[in-house]
Amino acid sequence: MSMSMMGRVSLEQAKSLVEFxxxxxxxxxxxxxxxxxxxxNSELFAEIGKLTRQxxxxxxxxxxxSRLNDLxxxxxxxxxxxxxxxxxxxxxxxxxxxxxxxxxxxxxxKISDQVRAVNPAWAxxxxxxxxxxxxxxxxxxxxxxxxxxxxxxxxxxxxxTDVLMAxxxxxxxxxxxxxxxxxxxxxxxxxxxxxxxxxxxSDDVKGSAAPKVGDNLVEGPIVNTEDRDDVVEDQDxxxxxLSSLGF
Amino acid sequence: MKVLVVDDFSTMRRIVKNLLRDLGFxxxxxxxxxxxxxxxLQGGDFDFVVTDWNMPGMQGIDLLKAIRADSSLAHIPVxxxxxxxxxxxxxxxxxxxxxxxxxxxxxxxxxxxxxDKIFERLG
Numbered sequence: 144m145s146m147s148m149m150g151r152v153s154l155e156q157a158k159s160l161v162e163f164x165x166x167x168x169x170x171x172x173x174x175x176x177x178x179x180x181x182x183x184n185s186e187l188f189a190e191i192g193k194l195t196r197q198x199x200x201x202x203x204x205x206x207x208x209s210r211l212n213d214l215x216x217x218x219x220x221x222x223x224x225x226x227x228x229x230x231x232x233x234x235x236x237x238x239x240x241x242x243x244x245x246x247x248x249x250x251x252x253k254i255s256d257q258v259r260a261v262n263p264a265w266a267x268x269x270x271x272x273x274x275x276x277x278x279x280x281x282x283x284x285x286x287x288x289x290x291x292x293x294x295x296x297x298x299x300x301x302x303x304t305d306v307l308m309a310x311x312x313x314x315x316x317x318x319x320x321x322x323x324x325x326x327x328x329x330x331x332x333x334x335x336x337x338x339x340x341x342x343x344x345s346d347d348v349k350g351s352a353a354p355k356v357g358d359n360l361v362e363g364p365i366v367n368t369e370d371r372d373d374v375v376e377d378q379d380x381x382x383x384x385l386s387s388l389g390f
Numbered sequence: 391m392k393v394l395v396v397d398d399f400s401t402m403r404r405i406v407k408n409l410l411r412d413l414g415f416x417x418x419x420x421x422x423x424x425x426x427x428x429x430x431l432q433g434g435d436f437d438f439v440v441t442d443w444n445m446p447g448m449q450g451i452d453l454l455k456a457i458r459a460d461s462s463l464a465h466i467p468v469x470x471x472x473x474x475x476x477x478x479x480x481x482x483x484x485x486x487x488x489x490x491x492x493x494x495x496x497x498x499x500x501x502x503x504x505x506d507k508i509f510e511r512l513g
Contacts, residue, residue: 237401245408361444364473364494374475378500381480381491390484 152179201340211333214326222326225319232312239309243302250295250302257288392417392434396427396441396453397471406440406471409498413505424448428456431463443472443479451483458487467508471496 156179163172264281267273273281338344368376375381393415397403403420410418419434421427423445431439439457443450450470457463469490470483483491489511490504 234401238404241401241404241408248408360476360479361449361474362476363444365475368475373477375477375480375493376475378493378496381475381493384477384480385484385491388481388484 204340210329211337214330214333218326219330222323225323229316229319232316236309236312240306243305243309247299247302250298254288254292254295257284257291261285261288391415391437392419393438393440394419394421394427394430394436396421396424396439396445396450398422398442398445402442402471406501409501410440412498413502424450424453424456427453431457431466432460436466439466439468440471441468443470443474443483451479451486454483454486454488467512469504469508471501 156175160172160175163169163175261281261284264273264277264284267277268281365371365374368374375384393410395403395406395410395418397406397420400422403422407418407420415438419430419436421430424441425448427439427441428448430436439453441450441453448456450472454468454470457466457468467489468487469492470488471492471494473494475493480491489508492500492504
């Protein structure tokens with residue numbers, strides 16, 4: 144008798160079988176025979192056990208993934224606030240800059256007007272054609288021009304410093320936006336992990352889930368014009384398109 | 391010449407106003423979208439409209455169509471200054487009767503060129 148045959152039925156089982164038959168328990172005897180012929184697959188049991196454990200762990204991990212919860216309840220609202228901060232700061236900067244520039248325009252115009260006013264008499268002086276009366280008046284005008292220029296260049300300088308300082312938003316908004324980009328990346332990773340937990344590979348859904356860019360007519364600034372062929376890249380493209388249409 | 395500048399961003403209205411003032415337009419009024427702009431146009435004797443496309447409420451393209459559909463306003467030249475850069479949109483604006491189309495970001499020189507062209511055509 145081979146080893147494998149020895150493994151099929153135990154002495155105990157054989158004794159039970161004899162006992163069942165001797166005591167006229169036919170059903171029990173048949174059941175025992177069936178059990179001996181179809182031994183329960185211990186490998187299958189082990190596999191089911193492993194899967195059960197994995198499922199249990201996955202569900203537990205899923206519950207424990209409080210990161211996802213934090214992202215949804217705290218960090219995304221926080222990101223919205225951060226982006227609003229960017230809007231506010233850039234708007235402030237634009238207004239500060241325009242305040243300064245709009246204050247500089249009239250100052251420059253004033254100096255330019257005074258220069259224009261002295262120019263004819265100055266030209267006469269340079270050509271030795273000026274008389275004493277005009278010369279005296281020229282001296283008064285130039286005196287006034289020097290005073291204006293001296294005073295107003297100091298004003299312009301200070302306003303230019305305001306323009307310079309208004310650019311500090313770039314550093315601050317840059318940091319804020321970088322944080323939001325990190326958050327978006329983290330949300331993306333979490334969502335991919337979730338898909339993986341449900342046995343969906345991110346490649347499976349990539350094609351079907353790809354956003355159909357350009358579905359909406361009004362899209363705002365196009366940030367990747369070089370990757371798109373349905374948009375113009377610059378004003379020259381617009382002009383070419385319009386003239387090709389006969390406009 | 392009386393000009394109406396329509397944009398939902400006050401900073402952009404301010405930029406356009408400054409550029410227009412530099413080009414000699416001094417009578418400039420503002421509206422923050424098409425639905426504010428249209429009654430202003432119907433109520434006042436405007437000679438020229440500069441408008442953005444993407445605005446809450448009535449969009450620039452709809453304002454343009456409304457202007458062209460209103461016989462008392464139809465003659466007013468309309469210049470679009472917008473970030474909208476889809477060819478489809480530019481064609482749509484042209485078909486709706488726009489007089490000029492400038493894509494943001496733009497320069498003072500571009501604005502001057504387009505204005506010169508618009509008023510040269512109108513004679």
